[in-house]
Amino acid sequence: MAPEETRAGRVIGGRYRLVERLAAGGFGRVWRAYDESLRVEVAVKEVWLPPTLSDTERAERLARAEREARNAAALRAHPNIVPVYDLVIEDGVPWMVMRLIEGRSLAERLQQRRLSEAETREVATALLAALGAAHGAGIVHRDVKPANVMLAEGGEVLLTDFGIAVHRADRRVTESGMIIGSLEYLSPERARGEDGAAPSDLFSLGVTLYRAVEGFSPFRREPPIGALDAVKFAEAPAMKRAGDLEPLISRLLAKDPARRPTVAEARALLDPPSETLTATRDEIRPPDRPTPNRGGAALVVSALVTVGLVLLYNGHPPFTDYVDSKLGWSGTTTPSAAPTTSSTLRAGLSGENTTRRTTPATSTTRPGTTTPSTTADSRSLDRQETDRTPLTAAGLLPKTFRDSKNVEYSLRSSGVHSCLGNAEREPVRAGLRRARCSNMLAATFVDHSNKILVSVVVVPLASATAASTAYEELKGSNTADWGIWCPTSGPGSTVCQGDYNKAAQSGYIRSTHRYLIHARAMYVNLSSGTVEKPWVEAAAQKTSALAGPQ
Known part of the structure; x- marks a missing residue:
């Protein structure tokens, strides 16, 4: 049956009822259809076989339709390829059933x-x-x-x-006599x-x-x-x-x-090449199972005093939100420092639900400094036109640091990536798109016993207002909506290869000046239990607190 005779309401293959025509081209039409067997909407492509075609040309088009269905079906599991589900031959005309793309x-x-x-x-x-x-x-x-x-x-x-x-x-x-x-x-x-x-x-x-x-x-x-x-x-x-x-x-x-x-x-x-960094390690390594920090009370007081001084001095309060995945424990952190290595990052996604609550902001001073690295006019960091901070690990991340559990972490890999790539899930990408984000710095930290991976992104936006607006929109996003960035080799590289949905993990998001920062921590072996919870919590909180401009 020729395309001009096809009407809405026709049922193809005994199950696909045509609803409306969506598009038309030189080789066929695409219809919105309803699969009456599975009760879902699909797209159905009607391959056009004009009556003027010779037998040879008709056979070529039929062969092409079958080949398209076969090739596309072989790739239908790929997230960036429209999947083909079925091929129906009716009245000598091929119809391909595909996913309906809105x-x-x-x-x-x-x-x-x-x-x-x-x-x-x-x-x-x-x-x-x-x-x-x-x-x-x-x-x-x-x-x-x-x-x-x-x-x-x-x-x-x-x-x-x-x-x-x-x-x-x-x-x-090949279509006879045609360049296709x-x-x-x-x-x-x-x-x-x-x-x-x-x-x-x-x-x-x-x-x-x-x-x-x-x-x-x-x-x-x-x-x-x-x-x-x-x-x-x-x-x-x-x-x-x-x-x-x-x-x-x-x-x-x-x-x-x-x-x-x-x-x-x-x-x-x-993707611009990952930044090359030199790895360093302290002679003293933490035990296989990190032990609680006995001096926690003193560190808490120190952190709170530092936060107060920074806020009074800068006059620009940072925004911080705690995003906890499978965790019910919250702690406080203190500042510290860090080593590094070069590596290309790759992203993974998970689908885990999270809960959220607000925690106090922490100081963003870098380890190894005696006073906050603040200029007389810190407002220059509030606008893209005046901010001279480079989008590099050296400019925005520590090399090493210790969290509130006294576990030491080193920067393992970093690189600049598109804000709108496939690393982050759509709720985050949509928020970054609305914030007009172009590129972001992504990096990973691993503790010195190679047990905990922390994935962090630092997102520069046009202004502090844009950053705080994006923070308000994205602070409610699931931890899992932010991609996991893994080194391509070495400690932490296996996280992206496993089912990290089941791992104990913790995430923090905050805004400071014109920057949005998100950190996410989990155990390298993807374990989950009450023992792991406080350690990933402390790691994610400290990383988010230290990332950003000095």
């Missing part, structure tokens, strides 16, 4: 305005993850473009439409009529990111056939708005596929 395509979004650098970085992060999974499975998408990128209302970025994708095990299926794909997004090798391998997808990604951040397509020509020559021979106009993304996009747009980065190399270009 949102719009990147192409539709770009009709309204270009993306900011931070928004483009978020899209790049998601698409590189999707392409990495596809290429790892031997699948080349071959049609990466804004129309095939979905922006879900919940903030997800998903790659869709594997209709002309090829698997390395597939027979070659959008001309201005083709790679040079595909514009020359070659099949195109994984590097072709990276070139198309480069054009997509260029279009997103600069606001126009670099190889669009009139008439459209001129785009083929532009893709093969013309250089993209110099970028004016890409900022730190320019090196990545420029390399993706290399005419020679051998000069383009791999997905892994592109990810490294997307």
